[in-house]
Amino acid sequence: MRTQVVIIGSGPSGLLLGQLLTDAGIDNIILERVTKDYVLSRIRAGVLEEGMAAMLDEAGAGERMHREGLKHDGFSIAFDGGCHRIDLHGLTGGKRVIVYGQTEVTHDLMDRREATGGVTIYEAANVQPHDFDGDRPYVTYEKDGVTHRIDCDFIAGCDGFHGVSRKSVPEGAITTYERVYPFGWLGIISDVEPVSHELIYANHPRGFALCSMRSPTRIRYYVQVGLDEKIEDWSDDRFWDEIRRRLPEEQAQAMKTGPSIEKSIAPLRSFVAEPLRFGRLFLAGDAGHIVPPTGAKGLNLAASDIRYLFDGLREYYQEKSKAGIDAYSQRALARVWKAERFSWWMTKTLHLFPDDGAFGQKIQHAELEYLFSSVAAQTSLAENYVGLPY
Template sequence: MQSIKTNVAIIGAGPSGLLLGQLLAKQGIDNIIIERVAADYILGRIRAGILEQGLVDLLHEADVYQRMDEEGHVHDGFAISYYGKAYRIDLHELTEGKTVMCYGQTEVTRDLMAARKTSGLSTYYSSSNVTLHGIETAHPCVTFEQDGVSYKLECDYIAGCDGFHGVSRQSIPADKREEFERVYPFGWLGVLSDTPPVADELIYCKTERGFALASMRSSTRSRYYLQVPLSDKVEQWDDQRFWDELKLRLPPESAASLVTGPSIEKSIAPLRSFVCEPMQLGKLFLVGDAAHIVPPTGAKGLNLAASDVAILYRLLNKEYNENQANASQRYSELALSRVWQAERFSWWMSNMLHDFKDDAGKANNMDQKTFERFMKSELDFYLNSKAGQKVIAEQYVGLPYPEI
């Protein structure tokens, strides 16, 4: 077995692992990334594209921002279409100048991969049998195999950035973690197409036929979603059926201007809210989807992972460069304070905008008609009140990161 050493072992080469590695390296903290799949597979994942100001700032801090600044689209607001009537949430005005950036997660990942390669930092792709050892001891390590060679990576800390199905969370004994979960009774059917977006800003649609979202990746590439039953299969939705249904859920003026075309990617994603507590045990820290999942309604998944990265990177910097022993032991407490706020907002947005049929009423211990009346009253208040719109806007652009 070949032995290697580093300060921080990072499990997972998605955007959170790559961003953490880049930020640590900028502060002289050595790190090695271990990833179970190939780089091309990671770049093939189609994910979110709305970046909070906090993540944009973090990418500038990591010196990985040039292409984002050139090709990304700053959004001053977004629309909520409520049974055909559109309400614009003016983020810039309601949050004293804050905005969000439309720039695809795949592009963020591509930029971070390129920066890591330029920096000469080590990444082991297509690794197998990744196992964490001694996470509650002073000397943890990670063993793995690559190209027939067995490795032992000795380190000070392990950052588990390997997603919901990764090995990191499962390395915390079941009796030392508590998991909270809400599985939603529908999924999102997503289509990516090389067509101009139907609008310059996102449109969230609540309709009698179910939820829809008009999003984008660039001025020539669009991303659209429809709420569908979990029993649906992608094969049931040819392109024509998708576009026909989307037109019925968009506001009339948007439906009239929609440009359609062949899909270049189509998939159905289930929705869930999930949190693991605590987000650390000993020398292991859970980051991003390894610790929490949010429904995509509030555009918080990637952004919430970024706030985990910001907290962990700053705490480790205090330990390595500011001689603050055990600073990292505050990680779970600080991260969870923001995690639950984002979980609540994503849950609220999902409740407001989706058609739950009988499920939501049962989950909230009331009959469905009563539940629908409460949700209608709630959405009426928030959309028709500047104070209500301000609450939505402040959470959409992202709450401040905790003080470190």
């Protein structure tokens, strides 16, 4: 079997790249190790920058997002008993974000791929890229007990932090940068009305909290917890009691509660691999970098990677130019590190760091008080939150 581009992973980044390539007449095959239903069962972030929304439109997969997504012109930071709104729309000259779950993005891209005849091979076991440091790369996989080979021009590794793509790079060819945070997020989903029509981030002496939503009738709330916490120790009642303690009185009293339909604890880390290109293998999305979810950048960074990678591949095939693929890693990483900085700043400013002590908390308070009193500081926050240009 032969194709022009093999894409490993059918998450949003792999599906988005595959659709853009298909629409441009560039042959591609997506390999996914699990089932379609399993991919759709994964619950992830849901705040989309305008740049990503535009790319979904470009891929022909944005119609439901525009119909059902929640357009947000701002968000609030709860601190010291009050709520302070950041006016994204006003501070950035009319930009906003769209709250639309990653599962829905994935579903829309899958539907579009099926409608346009794109090939995705699910339950492809033991996927392995080969010879990507030469001119004739190929990928092998097993399906129903049979080993298959796909020859190709390029391989796109869109298979996440734990995927095979980055692990296939020789150890000496890659440098990794990582910071593991000393806490995680305990999150729940419940079918109740959100406490606010916009997101609320909370800095509190007991720890960080976030009130988000997936729809006008489904919430996604989080509280900061230690890495030693166990999900079975957190009943629904305990969670609701804890998040109310971390919110101002007005929001705590207004909060509606209900049974959780999903509950999980996720550790936080910052991670970047450099470079993102190794011969004819490219890393994109979580395969190359991870951000803490505080700044809502993970899914959006995957989209910007795909913007640069697709443009480079299109130039290669349509204009016979290698300039775009040669510049891919440098262009993508320049934006990645800016998003890493912003996500680190949001995390450092809003979370309780056990080792920082009283001095660290005073610095946090000074940072937030400065933010709420400075239009320039709020503009910087808003500019980064809505997304830096590609």
